Amino acid sequence: MDPPKRAFLFLQGVCSPFYQRLAKRLVNDGHRVVKVNFNAGDIAYWQRTHGESHLFRGTTAELPGYIKTLWQQYSITDQVVFGDRRPIHRPAVDNATAAGVRTHVFEEGYFRPFWITLEREGVNGHSLLPRDPNWFFETGKALPEPPAPVRFRSSFKIRAMHDVGYHLAGLANPLVAPHYRNHAPITAPVEYAGYIKRFSQLKFWKKRDAERIKALIESGKPYFILPLQLNSDAQIRDHSPYANMQEVMDDVMASFAQHAPSDTQLCIKNHPLDMGLVNYPNIIKQLEERHGLQGRIVYLESGDLNILLKHAKGNVTVNSTVGIVSLEKNCPTYALSDPIYNLDGLTYQGSLAxxxxQPAPPSSKLFGYFQKTVMHAVQVNGGYYCQPGIDLAVDNAARILEACPSPLEKLL
Incomplete structure (x- = not known):
């Protein structure tokens, strides 16, 4: 038998069969796969997979030494993680380069809904993508147009079923993995209760918000958009200067009150996957009074973002992928943090004030080259949850995992 070509260490993935399917593909291609399970949910989604698996039952302090032992024991050449900022991933990611181990990071797609992200070493604020608009201009100009993605339908119901299955298995964690602590700040039962309450109200909200959007646009008054992100998201916790959306709203509304023309309005739209655990209407009312903005704030729980962006004077975001949609719609965009699209010529580089x-629109030519480059370098056609999406993601991701250098490294 030929020796394995490469040795992949799989750490934690998404709540779906994606990791299991990807590992099987790599083993069939002649590589070695070793998996670290951190809890009962990980075990449940790794069943019947080819390759060795280990259960880590120790404390966080023991994890760096444990990972290094596995690297040496199995001559690991590559490691695969979903999200580079999870506490259980940090020791592996932070020490990998010194040990000669390549890190492959999966994340949700920068461009959605038919794409996922796969980068070497880090994503978002830790991406290897340069922050140089000239590099994107020259690189994108030389690249061919990306092929149209294979489309698939992935319902929220399927994603929710996988999540529930994963956390039901997690009921065994006190026995299976007594030291395990979830990276998410909200427990699953609290999260589910919030979703049930929120989704039961959406029917009412959609009708009300459609009327608010219609009135906003037909008024002819200029308005800016502030799309909210999830407080629990790594984009806020690890890649921004803010602790939560309340801080963001306070900061933005204070600036808006001081510097925005008096005839402009600010439209604040909640995230579609918000759990409903924070009373944003109440917080916004308090902030309106604090900053003297009564009558100038429009709050939406739902609504068509594309329509809002089409008519908006500008969009203010921390680092959401809504920023990319905004640039695509030629809407002036301001980033409060440093996402991959925070480039001179795309986002506004002056002060928020x-x-x-004077919100300047992005360069459509630069955005075209930026999009083309990002799609070629770090986007994979596929999804994590439905069967057609997983099939695509496994085939396309396996080719990139097996490639040396990666598409981005070739461009760099």
């Missing part, structure tokens, strides 16, 4: 007064 000046942005309210």
């Amino acid at each position: 000046d942005f309210w007064q």
Whole structure:
């Protein structure tokens, strides 16, 4: 038998069969796969997979030494993680380069809904993508147009079923993995209760919000958009200067009150997957009074973001992928943090105070080259949850995992 070509260490993945299917593909291609399970949910989604698996039952302090032992024991050449900022991933990611181990990071797609992200070493704020608009201009100009993605339908119901299955298995964690602590700040039962309550109200909200959007646009008054992100998201917790959305709203509304023209309005839209655990209407009412903005704030729980962006004077975001949609719609965009699209010529590079007064639209040519480059370098056609999406993601991701250098490294 030929020796394995490469040795992949799989750490934690998404709540779906994606990791299991990807590992099987790599083993069939002649590689070695070793999996670390951190809890009962990980075990449940790794069943019948080819390759060795280990259950880590120790404390966080023991994890760096444990990972290094596995690297040496199995001559690991590559490791695969979903999200590079999870506490259980940090020791592996932070020490990998010194040990000669390549890190492959999966994340949700920068461009959605038919794409996922796969990068070497880090994503989002830790991406290897340069922050140089000239590099994107020259690189994108030389690349061919990306092929149209294979489309698939992935319902929220399927994703929710996988999540529930994963956390039901987690009921065994006190026995299976007594030291395990979830990276998410909200427990699953609290999260589910919030979703049930929120989704039961959506029917009412959709009708109300459609009327609010219609009135906003037909008024002819200029307005800016502030799309909220999830407080629990790594984009806020690890890749921004803010602790939560309340801080973001306070910061943005204070600036808006001081510097935006008096005839402009600010439209704040909640995230579609918000759990409903924070009373944003109440917080916004308090902030309106604090900053003297009564009558100038429009709050939406739902609504068509594309329509809002089409008519908006500008969009302010921390680092959401809504920023990419905004640039695609040629809407002036301001980033409060440093996402991959925070480039001179795309986002406004002056102060937020000046942005309210003179929001400049992005360069459509630069955005075209940026999009083309990102799609070629770090986007994979596929999904994590439904069967057709997983089939696509496994085939396309396996080719990139097996490639040396990666598409981005070739461009760099």
